[in-house]
Amino acid sequence: MVIMIKNLIIALKLIAKGSRGYYIWLAVLGVFIFIGATSYIQQLRTGLIETAMRDQVSWGFYIANFTFLVGVAAAAVLLVIPAYLYHFKPIKEIVLFGELIAVTAVSMCLMFIIADMGRPERAWHIFPPPFGKMHFPASLLAWDFIVLNGYLGINLFIAFYAMYKVSHGKEYNMKLLLPMILLSIPWAVSIHTVTAFLYNGLSARPFWNASILAPRFLASAFVSGPALMLILFQIIRKISKLEIEDRAVFKIAELMAFAMAINLFLLLAEVFKEFYSGSVHMAPMKYLYFGLHGHTGLVAFMWIALLFNITAFIVLLVPKTRENYFTLNLACVFLIIGVYIEKGAGLVFPGFIPGTLGEIYEYIPTALEMNVTLGIWATGALIYTVLAKIAIPIDTGELRFVSKEMPKPVHPVR
Amino acid sequence: MNRKGIDKEERSKLLSRRNVLKGTAFGLASLAIPFGTADASVWEAFFQKHFQEMNEDEKKRVVQRLEDEYAKKFGAKFNIKTTKAEPGVLFGYGLDLSRCIGCRRCVYACVRENNQSRDPQIHWITVLRFKKGEKWVNDLEEAEKYYNPDKVPEEGYFYMPVQCQQCGSPPCVKVCPTQATWKEPDGIVVVDYNWCIGCRYCMAACPYGARRFNWGRPNIQKKEINQETHYLGNRPRYTGVVEKCTFCIQRVRENPGKYPACVEICPVGARKFGNLLDPNSEIRYIIKHKRVFRLKEDLNTKPQFYYFFGS
Numbered sequence: 058m059v060i061m062i063k064n065l066i067i068a069l070k071l072i073a074k075g076s077r078g079y080y081i082w083l084a085v086l087g088v089f090i091f092i093g094a095t096s097y098i099q100q101l102r103t104g105l106i107e108t109a110m111r112d113q114v115s116w117g118f119y120i121a122n123f124t125f126l127v128g129v130a131a132a133a134v135l136l137v138i139p140a141y142l143y144h145f146k147p148i149k150e151i152v153l154f155g156e157l158i159a160v161t162a163v164s165m166c167l168m169f170i171i172a173d174m175g176r177p178e179r180a181w182h183i184f185p186p187p188f189g190k191m192h193f194p195a196s197l198l199a200w201d202f203i204v205l206n207g208y209l210g211i212n213l214f215i216a217f218y219a220m221y222k223v224s225h226g227k228e229y230n231m232k233l234l235l236p237m238i239l240l241s242i243p244w245a246v247s248i249h250t251v252t253a254f255l256y257n258g259l260s261a262r263p264f265w266n267a268s269i270l271a272p273r274f275l276a277s278a279f280v281s282g283p284a285l286m287l288i289l290f291q292i293i294r295k296i297s298k299l300e301i302e303d304r305a306v307f308k309i310a311e312l313m314a315f316a317m318a319i320n321l322f323l324l325l326a327e328v329f330k331e332f333y334s335g336s337v338h339m340a341p342m343k344y345l346y347f348g349l350h351g352h353t354g355l356v357a358f359m360w361i362a363l364l365f366n367i368t369a370f371i372v373l374l375v376p377k378t379r380e381n382y383f384t385l386n387l388a389c390v391f392l393i394i395g396v397y398i399e400k401g402a403g404l405v406f407p408g409f410i411p412g413t414l415g416e417i418y419e420y421i422p423t424a425l426e427m428n429v430t431l432g433i434w435a436t437g438a439l440i441y442t443v444l445a446k447i448a449i450p451i452d453t454g455e456l457r458f459v460s461k462e463m464p465k466p467v468h469p470v471r
Numbered sequence: 472m473n474r475k476g477i478d479k480e481e482r483s484k485l486l487s488r489r490n491v492l493k494g495t496a497f498g499l500a501s502l503a504i505p506f507g508t509a510d511a512s513v514w515e516a517f518f519q520k521h522f523q524e525m526n527e528d529e530k531k532r533v534v535q536r537l538e539d540e541y542a543k544k545f546g547a548k549f550n551i552k553t554t555k556a557e558p559g560v561l562f563g564y565g566l567d568l569s570r571c572i573g574c575r576r577c578v579y580a581c582v583r584e585n586n587q588s589r590d591p592q593i594h595w596i597t598v599l600r601f602k603k604g605e606k607w608v609n610d611l612e613e614a615e616k617y618y619n620p621d622k623v624p625e626e627g628y629f630y631m632p633v634q635c636q637q638c639g640s641p642p643c644v645k646v647c648p649t650q651a652t653w654k655e656p657d658g659i660v661v662v663d664y665n666w667c668i669g670c671r672y673c674m675a676a677c678p679y680g681a682r683r684f685n686w687g688r689p690n691i692q693k694k695e696i697n698q699e700t701h702y703l704g705n706r707p708r709y710t711g712v713v714e715k716c717t718f719c720i721q722r723v724r725e726n727p728g729k730y731p732a733c734v735e736i737c738p739v740g741a742r743k744f745g746n747l748l749d750p751n752s753e754i755r756y757i758i759k760h761k762r763v764f765r766l767k768e769d770l771n772t773k774p775q776f777y778y779f780f781g782s
Contacts, residue, residue, distance in 0.1 A: 196646050202648065
């Protein structure tokens with residue numbers, strides 16, 4: 058017990074210490090979190106009427122961010138597959154940081170869901186009996202509740218178990234860890250599939266009720282998550298002693314190019330089917346790319362997204378630009394923005410535009426929604442910062458906790 | 472209609488029973504919360520069970536607590552019924568499109584009867600206007616919801632009111648993650664306003680735009696309140712929960728039953744209502760003798776709401 062408290066103090070001290078830039082970073086996040094929290098309290102007081110959502114467009118910016126972040130959580134898996142199935146060593150060394158991204162992204166997903174709920178204090182109603190009255194297996198939201206929390210649990214376990222063992226100078230038990238790592242692969246696929254099915258299963262919304270939704274969702278997820286990860290890795294590499302090999306970065310970039318190729322192909326298939334057959338179900342697609350009856354709210358965004366995605370795809374495809382850090386980072390930023398638009402607003406809003414009674418209500422999020430969203434993103438950044446702050450020195454061997462046995466110097470186990 | 476008729480003796484009995492119940496409730500709640508300083512009813516409301524999981528005693532206690540809560544909030548005496556569905560009854564609705572003149576009287580009669588919020592305004596019925604000769608049914612793309620002429624009906628247009636179709640296989644019920652909405656044995660799709668978590672998945676799933684969300688705090692003036700309510704129907708709602716048409720469950724489940732408010736108010740008799748299981752009912756007559764259709768039949772939701780052309 059005493060040792061545990063001692064170790065906790067060591068960890069807390071570690072988090073509290075840092076360079077000037079680190080403190081500025083924390084302060085900035087603190088301000089955003091404060092703004093987000095006060096806005097959320099305001100929303101709790103007066104209700105979701107503070108948002109621009111209405112009966113016509115009943116899900117908005119929060120759910121768009123949620124959807125994007127479910128995709129980001131895939132990041133870990135794109136590392137796990139080459140690392141553990143193909144034993145690609147350079148990536149194996151950074152899997153931990155990918156898993157921490159998954160933990161962060163799923164936590165943010167849950168925060169966005171809470172922010173979107175009309176009665177968050179009743180969230181426990183979704184638990185299975187005897188607590189709540191979970192509607193399983195009929196409701197895809199019940200499924201999503203299970204897979205998201207399960208994914209969070211698996212990644213927390215892998216990351217913390219590995220960090221715990223290494224930080225105490227012990228070898229970790231691969232017999233325990235490997236099954237969990239392998240389990241995390243189909244589980245990551247499941248969170249995307251279930252989230253896609255959540256929209257896909259609604260015959261009332263022709264835009265979502267297309268079989269291509271889930272595959273497209275998966276393909277774009279394998280782009281946005283790794284893009285975010287690559288940028289984070291470079292930052293970590295710059296500000297810490299952690300070494301991340303170039304080979305690992307370029308390999309991930311290559312995999313992203315394949316995923317983007319599939320995503321663009323599926324988009325083409327979707328666009329062709331809607332516009333060539335030209336049925337009434339074309340309306341949401343038309344709204345997205347050309348505007349509908351003079352409503353053009355998303356048109357500019359969608360074309361920017363398309364332009365960014367195609368540009369980034371070419372950059373990642375050509376080895377010369379892929380292995381140049383300037384163009385690579387540019388491509389990553391493009392992909393994050395591109396997929397954020399496409400898989401966020403571009404996926405959620407047109408499900409409701411036009412509405413089931415033919416009404417077009419153009420949804421533009423309010424300042425309060427933006428603030429709450431910003432607050433959740435800042436909270437996510439804070440979570441990742443703290444996690445990385447502990448994980449980096451553990452990985453480099455700078456941090457070792459005291460345990461009952463005499464501490465002996467051990468090199469980081471990988 | 473209201474409770475003024477109750478004599479003094481009955482009222483005092485009611486009060487004393489309420490006190491007893493309150494005492495028991497407080498005792499139970501203080502067991503659950505050791506510090507016990509909080510208002511017991513707050514915790515009782517928080518831990519309130521799903522309506523279908525309650526036994527008769529629990530229902531009574533919840534109704535009592537809600538009546539007290541509403542009395543405090545609105546300064547009016549409410550009666551909250553929990554009348555069950557009658558066996559052998561399956562409600563069906565008929566709407567004669569050749570009669571409807573688009574006057575929206577049904578919309579406002581519904582608002583008054585069912586205690587919808589006046590500010591922000593919530594309507595359970597939407598009347599759509601279509602131009603004659605234009606495409607209409609399926610995706611309802613050309614529907615005009617905000618038509619506002621001096622006089623109806625207008626030359627060259629026709630009208631189609633839409634409300635909850637009380638589907639035979641309701642997509643909204645299927646998707647609800649907490650089973651806060653379900654289909655009653657008499658065919659009415661209801662919501663437990665105390666169990667709904669406000670995720671609005673049902674609104675995304677409904678092909679008829681029939682569900683409404685309380686985006687803000689619902690407001691009704693005291694003098695406009697309808698105090699005769701049903702737990703699953705027109706009792707006052709809360710911020711952050713979903714609500715919808717219940718065929719006026721508080722009226723149609725009475726014995727003798729009353730017509731839904733929209734049926735009663737319709738000046739042209741376009742609205743018909745009855746028991747689909749009774750071969751002699753008006754709705755069965757309509758189905759047998761008129762050519763009926765149901766909205767968005769391609770989605771297989773099997774509405775119990777039949778549109779027809781009477782003439």
